[in-house]
Amino acid sequence: MAGSSAERIGYLTRVQSFSACHRLHSVHLSDEENKEVYGKCNNPNGHGHNYKVEVTVRRKIDGVTGMVMNLTDLKRCIEDVIMTPLDHKNLDKDVPYFADVVSTTENLAVYIWDNMVKVMPPNLLYEIKIHETDKNIITYRGE
Ligand SMILES: Nc1nc2c(c(=O)[nH]1)N=C([C@H](O)[C@H](O)COP(=O)(O)OP(=O)(O)OP(=O)(O)O)CN2
Numbered sequence: 001m002a003g004s005s006a007e008r009i010g011y012l013t014r015v016q017s018f019s020a021c022h023r024l025h026s027v028h029l030s031d032e033e034n035k036e037v038y039g040k041c042n043n044p045n046g047h048g049h050n051y052k053v054e055v056t057v058r059r060k061i062d063g064v065t066g067m068v069m070n071l072t073d074l075k076r077c078i079e080d081v082i083m084t085p086l087d088h089k090n091l092d093k094d095v096p097y098f099a100d101v102v103s104t105t106e107n108l109a110v111y112i113w114d115n116m117v118k119v120m121p122p123n124l125l126y127e128i129k130i131h132e133t134d135k136n137i138i139t140y141r142g143e
Pocket residue numbers: 024041103104105106132133134135136
């Protein structure tokens with residue numbers, strides 16, 4: 001029936017904060033090139049961020065449960081994909097993925113997306129948005 005909840009698409013977002021440190025350094029660049037490209041963010045001592053991640057799922061609002069996705073399940077996915085591997089970690093040293101992938105916020109969004117789709121039903125994840133600082137925000141939709 002037109003206008004019934006079965007035909008309505010909802011976007012459900014859960015926000016999660018975590019803290020981590022990193023250094024911007026590409027294995028594909030020389031030390032000089034790294035300094036030039038990444039500037040202060042290439043400092044070997046690294047630096048930290050209080051990241052804020054918005055995980056958005058998109059689906060028909062279920063006519064029976066009234067949900068896009070049960071938040072209990074979404075929270076579990078976020079715990080497994082974001083908090084356990086990333087919170088209070090050195091991204092470059094503690095997360096194997098970033099051993100040879102530079103830990104920009106863009107690549108962090110890709111990392112989260114790729115791992116989130118593994119623990120969610122197909123075609124449910126819509127967007128990963130990361131606030132690296134109040135002013136630096138990246139959005140990734142799996143494209
Ligand atoms: N395209 C990207 N550029 C940069 C990234 C990134 O992930 N993607 N990251 C950094 C640094 O890691 C760092 O996060 C930038 O910090 P900073 O410039 O200090 O942050 P702000 O812009 O919020 O601070 P301002 O003082 O206002 O400059 C660099 N580039």
